[in-house]
Amino acid sequence: MKLTLRIWRQAGPAEPGRMVAYEVPDANPDMSFLELLDVLNERLTLEGEDPVTFDHDCREGICGSCGVVINGQAHGPRALTTTCQLHVRSFSDGDVIDIEPWRSVAFGVLKDLMVDRSGLDRIIQAGGYISAPTGSAPEAHSTPVPKPIADTAFDNATCIGCGACVAACPNGSAMLFTSAKVAHLNSLPQGAPERASRVLNLVEAMDAEGFGGCTNTGECTNACPKGIPMDSIATLNREYLRASLGRK
């Protein structure tokens, strides 16, 4: 397959950037999207050019490092699929593919397609944890969790912190990410002691990073590779209201 990649090139955080077109004449449909970039980079390296910088690690959809906007869609055209799990066969021979970094004031571009997502880490640090005694594992049966609640918690725990929700949101909002933490930890008995402080601290940290607010447009959930639903945002709002009104 012959593909034309138009890629955002930016030498550093303060440098100006621009879209640069590259031809990849020998793309294999079975390659992953990141392998496509690898192939391009090998050639650029041989030609003595600066290879395209992009984030990646596990390449199996679980670490959340990869993530670029492909033709205006965070993680590309396939639903519930990270960039690393996307394949070249999702495109057609002769396609021109635009590849851009996550765009949000809270995610500065470091280089090319790599952005600084440490804002999400700081949100996690503010409340994405539970207090538990370390040492021996607790007896599982001592804290029964009803199946529907365990399912909700687990579904929300699948968030990989990729930031696609922020990238897709017209307001650069991190509500979906933050709501996944709240819907995960606040629904479990293990999270109950910090139930109120967790949500207050998470939202304060989220706002402090400069993310926008939620206007319930739903672009986030559409882009999320893990299918975190809008329902989690309703849960976050409910928990925030409850904690602000001082209810235990």
Add this chain to the structure above:
Amino acid sequence: MNFWRSTIGKKTVMAVTGLLMLLFLIVHMLGNLKIFFGRTDFDHYAHWLRTIGNPVLHESWYLWIQRFVLVVAVVLHAVSAYQLSRRDLKARPTKYSHHQRAKAGYATHIMRYGGITLALFIVYHILDFTTLTLNRHGVDGAAYDNVVSSFSVWWVTAIYIAAMICLGLHIQHGFWSAAQTLGYNRPSRDRAFKGVATGLAVLLTVGFLIVPVSVLAGLVD
């Protein structure tokens, strides 16, 4: 204070004030329909509005209390909308080279412009029928004739049609959005909230527009 400073707090203020205005609009719309019972009934209704709460409250006191609450609601709603919108625009200054997959519908997309249109309309509407500044007939107490004089002019009716379409769209997204903001929404209730939102939007748009359109069509004169 932390609550008001947070994005979720401001959004909650918008949801509560929005629902308050919505409640008022439903009652207001139903009241307007009394015009079809004739001049005497309608003027009597308009006069009765000033006597609500009598004799506990003095003449027009209830009306002033309601006006105060509504003005506070409009101001809080608009200030929150302005502050949040500024923040939102600042948070995503760079567009992508392609349009995004449009998940959100037109009603969602148009909330900000629709809101600004409604704010301008509210001012115009008050100058038209409350202060009577812009009203062609403009006689205090002659509500029926004031209404007929305004809506007999085609472009006044056109303004109202445009504004009420904005209102309908605002409510179609807003009502569901408020359910989401206040944490009442659940997957099991989502369809119901969307359905009620559309129902309210149609009800209010049609209910409000029947009057000016009937006047312009000569059914009420």
